[in-house]
Amino acid sequence: MSFVLATLRKDFKRILQDPAALVSWLGIPLLIGTIMVLLSGGKEGPKPQAHVLVVDRDDSFLSGLLVGSLSQDRAGGFVQAESVEESEGRARIAKGEASALLVIPEGFADALLQDEPAEIELVKNPAQRILPGLVEEMVSVMVEGTFYAQRTFGDELRPIFDDLRAREDAGESTGPSDQLVSTVAIRVNGIVERLQNELFPPAIVLRTEAPPEIRAAIADSIAAAGGDVEEKEPAAKRTIALLFVPGLLFMSLLFMSQGIASDVWREREMKTLRRVVASPRPVAAFLLGKVLAGVAFVAAVAAVALAAGYAYFELPWATYPLAVAWCAISGALLIVLLAWIKMGAGSARASEILSMAVIFPLMMLGGSFFPFEAMPEGMRAIGKWTPNGWALLRLKEILLGEIAPATLAASLGGLLAVIAVLFLLSARRLGGRFARSG
Amino acid sequence: MIRVENLRKTYGDFVAVDGVSFAAEPGQVFGLLGPNGAGKSTTIGCISGLLRPTDGHVSVLGHDVVSDGPASRRQLGVVPQELALYEDLSARENLEYWGAAYGLRGAALAARVDSVLGTIGLADRAKDPPSKFSGGMKRRLNFGCGIVHEPHALLLDEPTVGVDPQSRVNLLDLVREQAKRGVCVLYTTHYMEEAESLCDTIAIVDHGKIIAAGTLDELRVLIGERDLLRLTGTFDPTRVREVLGRIDDAEVVQAEPESLTVAMRGASGRLSDVFQALRESGAEVRETTLTRPNLESLFIKLTGKELRE
Numbered sequence: 001m002s003f004v005l006a007t008l009r010k011d012f013k014r015i016l017q018d019p020a021a022l023v024s025w026l027g028i029p030l031l032i033g034t035i036m037v038l039l040s041g042g043k044e045g046p047k048p049q050a051h052v053l054v055v056d057r058d059d060s061f062l063s064g065l066l067v068g069s070l071s072q073d074r075a076g077g078f079v080q081a082e083s084v085e086e087s088e089g090r091a092r093i094a095k096g097e098a099s100a101l102l103v104i105p106e107g108f109a110d111a112l113l114q115d116e117p118a119e120i121e122l123v124k125n126p127a128q129r130i131l132p133g134l135v136e137e138m139v140s141v142m143v144e145g146t147f148y149a150q151r152t153f154g155d156e157l158r159p160i161f162d163d164l165r166a167r168e169d170a171g172e173s174t175g176p177s178d179q180l181v182s183t184v185a186i187r188v189n190g191i192v193e194r195l196q197n198e199l200f201p202p203a204i205v206l207r208t209e210a211p212p213e214i215r216a217a218i219a220d221s222i223a224a225a226g227g228d229v230e231e232k233e234p235a236a237k238r239t240i241a242l243l244f245v246p247g248l249l250f251m252s253l254l255f256m257s258q259g260i261a262s263d264v265w266r267e268r269e270m271k272t273l274r275r276v277v278a279s280p281r282p283v284a285a286f287l288l289g290k291v292l293a294g295v296a297f298v299a300a301v302a303a304v305a306l307a308a309g310y311a312y313f314e315l316p317w318a319t320y321p322l323a324v325a326w327c328a329i330s331g332a333l334l335i336v337l338l339a340w341i342k343m344g345a346g347s348a349r350a351s352e353i354l355s356m357a358v359i360f361p362l363m364m365l366g367g368s369f370f371p372f373e374a375m376p377e378g379m380r381a382i383g384k385w386t387p388n389g390w391a392l393l394r395l396k397e398i399l400l401g402e403i404a405p406a407t408l409a410a411s412l413g414g415l416l417a418v419i420a421v422l423f424l425l426s427a428r429r430l431g432g433r434f435a436r437s438g
Numbered sequence: 439m440i441r442v443e444n445l446r447k448t449y450g451d452f453v454a455v456d457g458v459s460f461a462a463e464p465g466q467v468f469g470l471l472g473p474n475g476a477g478k479s480t481t482i483g484c485i486s487g488l489l490r491p492t493d494g495h496v497s498v499l500g501h502d503v504v505s506d507g508p509a510s511r512r513q514l515g516v517v518p519q520e521l522a523l524y525e526d527l528s529a530r531e532n533l534e535y536w537g538a539a540y541g542l543r544g545a546a547l548a549a550r551v552d553s554v555l556g557t558i559g560l561a562d563r564a565k566d567p568p569s570k571f572s573g574g575m576k577r578r579l580n581f582g583c584g585i586v587h588e589p590h591a592l593l594l595d596e597p598t599v600g601v602d603p604q605s606r607v608n609l610l611d612l613v614r615e616q617a618k619r620g621v622c623v624l625y626t627t628h629y630m631e632e633a634e635s636l637c638d639t640i641a642i643v644d645h646g647k648i649i650a651a652g653t654l655d656e657l658r659v660l661i662g663e664r665d666l667l668r669l670t671g672t673f674d675p676t677r678v679r680e681v682l683g684r685i686d687d688a689e690v691v692q693a694e695p696e697s698l699t700v701a702m703r704g705a706s707g708r709l710s711d712v713f714q715a716l717r718e719s720g721a722e723v724r725e726t727t728l729t730r731p732n733l734e735s736l737f738i739k740l741t742g743k744e745l746r747e
Contacts, residue, residue: 006538010527017526271522275583278486278516279539280508436488 003281007289008296011263015297021259026301029252029368033245050099050131052081053089060109061164062146067104069142079135093123099131100124102139112146113158156187242313243371246399249305250392251368253298253327254359257334260294261355264339264430265348273435283431284423291335291423298331299324309399316401322408323398329415330391336422337387343429367392391415439463440485440591440624445494447480447646454480456646457494462624462639464590467617469637470626471733473743477646478626479519482595485624486516498591512540515589515621519596521580523568529555529579530564533586540587550586558582558612574605581612591622598632610636630733642737649740654733661736665705666691666729667712668738669698677719685711692742699738 016022052070056063070081084092086103093101103121111118122139124132163180264287267273276286303324310320338355345351363369365382366389372380383389394411397403403411440462447455455477462468470478483489485496487507496503501510524532533551537543542550555561558578568576581597594613598606613636617623627633633640634654641651650660664687675693682688682700685708691699698721702708705728716723729735737743 002541002543003538006535010524010531010535013531014524014526270524271518271520272524274488274518275516275522275536276539277488278511278514279536280512280541281539282508436483 004285004289004292007286008293011290011293012296014263015260015293025255025259026252028255029248032251033248050079050135051097052079052135053084053092053098053101054081055084055086055089055101055103057086057106058104058108061161062109062112063104066142066146067102070102070138079138090123093125096125098125100135109161113154113161115154159183242399243373245309245313246392246395247366247368247371249302249309249327250330250366250388250395251363252301252305253331254334254363254368254388256298256301257294257331257338258355258359260290260297260335261338261342262348262352263290264343264434265351268435269348273430277431277435283435284427287339287423287427287430291332291339294335295328295332298335299328302327302331315399319398319401323395326391326395326398329412329419330388330395333387333391333415333419333422336419336426340422340426340429343426343434362386362388365389387418439499440468440622441495441497442481442485443495445481445484445496446492447477447484447489448492453646455484458643458646458648459494460641460648460651462591462622464622465617465620466638467613467623467625467636469633469640470624470643471628471630471633471637471640471737472626472643473628476628476643478628478643479595480646481643482516482593482624482626486514486593487511513590515584515587515592517581517584517592517594517597519599521568521576523576523580523583525567525569528565528567529560529571529582532568532579533582536583537586540589542587550588554582554586557585557615559608573600574602574608577601577605577609578612581609585616589621592616592624594623594625596626596628598627598629606632630737634733640733642733642740644737644741650736657733657736658731661731661733661739662701663731664689664701664703664735665731666735666738667700667702667705667709668727668729669700669716669723670696670725671698671721671723672696673698673716673721674719678716678721681715681719682712685715688712691739699742701735701739 054067054070056067067081067083070079081102082098089101089103092098101121101123103123105119105121108118108120110116120139120143122136124136126132159180163177264273267276276283306320306323306327309315310317338358341358342351342355345354365379366386367375367383368388372383372389372393375383384393394403394408398408442461443459445455445458446453458477458481460468470481472478480489484491485498485503487503487510490504498510499513501513503510524535527535530551533554534547537547537550552561555564558581560575560579560582563571563575568579571579577597581594584592584594592613597613598609601609610632613623613625617638625633625637637654639651639653640657641648642657643649650657652660673693673695675695678693678698679690682690685702688700688702691701693699700712702712705712709726713723729738
């Protein structure tokens with residue numbers, strides 16, 4: 001054990017005495033993170049907004065409803081819709097001046113009411129990745145909603161639209177008569193009552209949260225009656241910056257692990273590894289000390305980075321020690337994995353190339369460059385099962401207080417088991433030809 | 439004691455060590471002398487546990503290096519040919535780490551490190567990293583790392599390669615001190631002068647085999663009193679052997695179309711006879727070297743080539 005500790009101390013000192021490596025391990029992700037946080041405006045920054053150009057060739061009441069619903073508050077202020085002429089709209093989307101162009105064809109409302117096929121056109125800006133995709137999702141939902149509304153209430157609503165059209169043809173600017181509206185409203189209400197059980201099944205539970213002043217009044221009354229009140233901290237808010245920051249921390253972990261794992265090659269080239277093999281100590285003890293030094297360093301970095309993150313994003317501090325421990329253990333996984341990979345290469349240079357070829361795809365897929373939330377489905381499905389991606393998802397759950405103890409225990413057990421297997425494989429490789437042929 | 443019996447190490451079809459046997463005693467320096475690639479480092483590797491012998495037995499103070507590896511390695515100190523130091527740690531930290539690798543700790547480790555720093559002359563540079571040291575100082579620290587745990591047997595694999603003359607003298611003195619303390623020292627070198635001045639017993643190795651072994655005096659008997667005459671030029675090996683065979687006590691050690699080695703007593707006074715005979719054979723001589731009897735001439739006599747070839 002004393003040799004493990006001696007190796008831990010020795011390697012921890014050596015890590016700290018390589019300032020260039022420290023700068024690159026921490027500086028690159030910090031730089032990228034700072035840029036991303038600044039771009040997203042930090043925790044209180046402006047929300048991203050999609051600029052949608054709308055060409056309404058139909059110019060009907062129904063198409064107006066569709067366009068209006070795009071920019072309503074219920075869309076979270078996410079879309080800024082601007083009505084334009086078609087030629088102008090196509091020219092501007094070609095120049096990349098908006099996220100998308102929505103074209104509603106002439107006869108859209110008629111087709112919808114007559115149960116005939118209708119088609120609307122959405123042109124996405126290929127230069128943008130996330131916003132056009134979200135606009136497409138929103139329009140799809142609205143089209144589906146309109147379709148089902150038409151299927152359900154089409155017969156009841158049709159007299160109103162016929163009346164409106166007749167009035168337009170007669171040059172009248174007034175709306176439908178009160179009698180017609182009342183008749184239609186009663187019929188629609190009857191349908192809603194009939195469908196109520198199917199539309200709002202009792203299995204769906206609606207949870208409401210009282211405003212703070214009401215919660216305080218309830219707490220006071222419980223306390224007055226001699227009861228205890230346990231006030232839970234609210235779950236952390238997901239902001240764009242918070243989506244990126246854990247991924248950047250893992251980018252830093254990957255860089256650190258890569259650098260720490262490279263030390264097996266440095267030991268071989270310094271011939272100190274041969275001295276270890278010629279000593280009475282097992283090579284596994286040497287590797288354990290080296291991995292623990294790396295883990296200690298990763299833990300120290302994670303402790304500082306996470307403390308800053310918890311303070312900045314006002315996360316619940318109760319999960320802080322767990323988050324630091326999770327990062328440290330994840331670091332152990334990445335160190336032994338990369339050490340094992342590196343020792344399989346034929347030279348130190350080849351090992352660097354090999355490990356870079358591994359860690360950059362891991363960063364891309366594992367949520368370090370782009371958060372999982374912004375990834376295409378296929379990429380996300382793969383990324384969630386990369387070692388860093390899997391560990392990153394658990395970290396996010398820990399940060400947001402969303403992980404169940406059973407899930408955490410199972411995840412921790414699985415992680416430690418994988419680390420143990422990779423450690424044994426690495427120790428075997430280290431004490432074999434790798435050390436003896438160097 | 440280090441005992442090596444019929445040691446054999448092969449890599450596929452290549453035989454690096456071929457049936458080597460010797461015994462190195464405590465308090466003595468046992469030298470393995472041979473050219474590069476002779477199998478010296480492979481032998482050291484098998485003793486230190488770096489390499490697994492293909493066949494044969496090796497033991498250190500009675501502990502077999504294969505079946506009782508950790509116990510045998512506990513008795514050994516290794517000073518490798520290449521520097522094996524942490525350039526980013528201080529001299530003291532290097533010694534402390536390698537002491538810990540052999541189980542030293544606490545006050546015993548600190549005292550031993552201080553003692554070694556004094557022995558290798560680096561007490562005043564203990565806090566400096568090797569990156570600030572001269573080549574000779576690094577060599578001494580490399581040596582110190584091998585003796586910090588006070589081993590009973592010490593393996594030195596060509597520790598003076600690339601070292602300046604003064605540092606070499608210092609290192610050889612350090613090795614002698616270890617032998618005086620009763621340590622069993624196994625020293626490999628391809629420098630004949632080093633082996634002659636340092637080693638009590640010498641084994642001459644070539645192509646993985648020991649071709650001669652004994653004390654310096656015993657080896658001198660093998661050499662005999664004959665000088666070695668080495669010539670380069672153009673020769674007909676068959677004719678040369680024929681004409682030189684007529685000269686009393688002249689022995690053709692090696693004859694090639696472009697080189698010739700002849701062993702004979704008092705060669706310096708009989709050069710005219712040799713040149714006369716060579717002229718008769720049609721040879722053209724470009725260069726002549728006369729070597730007095732030493733280990734090098736024994737090696738040439740036994741192998742027909744120089745030690746450094």
